[in-house]
Amino acid sequence: MTAKIDLVADLGEGFGAYTLGDDEALLDVVSSANVACGFHAGDPSTMDTTVRRCVARGVGIGAHPGFPDLAGFGRRAMDLTADEVRTAVLYQVGALRAFAAAHGTRVAHVAPHGKLGNLVAVRPDYAAAVTDAAAALDPDLIVLAQDGELADAARARGLRVAIVGIADRAYRDDGTLVPRGEPGAVLHDPAEIAGRAVRLVTEGVLETVGGGDLAVACDTVLLHGDTPGSVAVARRVRAELRAAGVTIETLRG
Template sequence: MTAPLPLLDLNADLGEGYGDWSMGDDTAMLEVVTTANIACGGHAGDGRTMRAASRAAAAHGVTITAHVAYPDLGGFGRRFLDIAPADLTDQVVVQVGALQAMARAEGAQVRGVKPHGALYNALAHHGAQAAAVVRAVQELGDLPLVVAPGAVAVETAQEAGIAVVLEGFADRAYLPDGTLTPRGTPGAVLTDPAEVAAQALSIATAHGVRTADGSWVDLPVRSLCLHGDTPGAVELARTVRSHLEEAGVHLGAAL
């Protein structure tokens, strides 16, 4: 008998507006995903957007994680910042704390921490920044940390007693070393629904993906990300969920 597939989390980066400016269709995405990574003031987000996203996630029964980032509104958190570890720790504590307050006001709770953009990529190899983020998570009460397989932050968090949720990406191309193809590189962001669904199925059922050069990358992940700002994000998310369910993949929050 074939063993049942493990529970898989579908997460999306939401609440990425600021003031009167908005990005993506959060309401539609919340009808598809099981976890919402809500921006909390680093790369996007303010009090209004955090409150609205928390309220909407709670109404849909969707789990909330804090989508922390470098303090880089102008660059949408996609530029590496060589900031002091102590300052990075404070940034994470402040950002998560703000979202926790807004979520609590809406009867919800922040269940984990997921770094965004350049900070997420840095945690794959930057030991000092990984330690700074883990330190912040410890100060916040040992929330689980969402990171990529093989990231230096995985071992750092586990050594500190922090739970880790490994994550893959349905709509991003991978390099042979298991890292994401840098944005700006042709083909880095996948936008074809069939291609995105196929990669999601590969990660969910075969626990890995093929890269552009044909090599295989193992991705033993518990959560699968769908970017809310990818062109056609809602269609992509619906297609991915439909294909996963048809394949017998059970969906549910990882936290």
């Protein structure tokens, strides 16, 4: 049984005059944030504001690099070379590290976003590219990943890995996520999501779309800040985890 967990949400995903999700409210609930780095969402001002708010609340800061796809929110496949993935991750995480340094803190982890996050779990070349970028920037960076190629590559390089359980997404029996274009891929009911989160942390399993239990020994529970009703979901998840005796804290404690 896992007695503690890092409760993470994807934040800073507005752009310019446009906002997405209620970051202020979510920052009062989560213990860490995956901060958009400008390629799928976010911009310099949003990144700066998000980091400042995280510091004010003691929320851990993670980089959330994605494909250069603002129009598609980083959720479309792009035919990039492995080296293009490596340099894109270097650029994005490096930018967030600059804002963290300006606010007297550091980026604790890196968590690939969207389609890039899906592909690094199954493509060894992309997994190696992200690992190379993380190791070059800071060998103390924690790599957030699902079980798969990225987790394996990061461990092989001596990087610390934290397995992520995604409470508000549906899983297939093979451990991959149900694609967002398919019905039921994104969950919305706070009670259902909270129940899945508690099972993830206390039992190490979650139910797949096939009806079976999938083993997921997670270190973090992820929620999506852009999902409608995300604040209510996050509050319910936090409350039920606490009621189950789980300590919520950042990966670095």
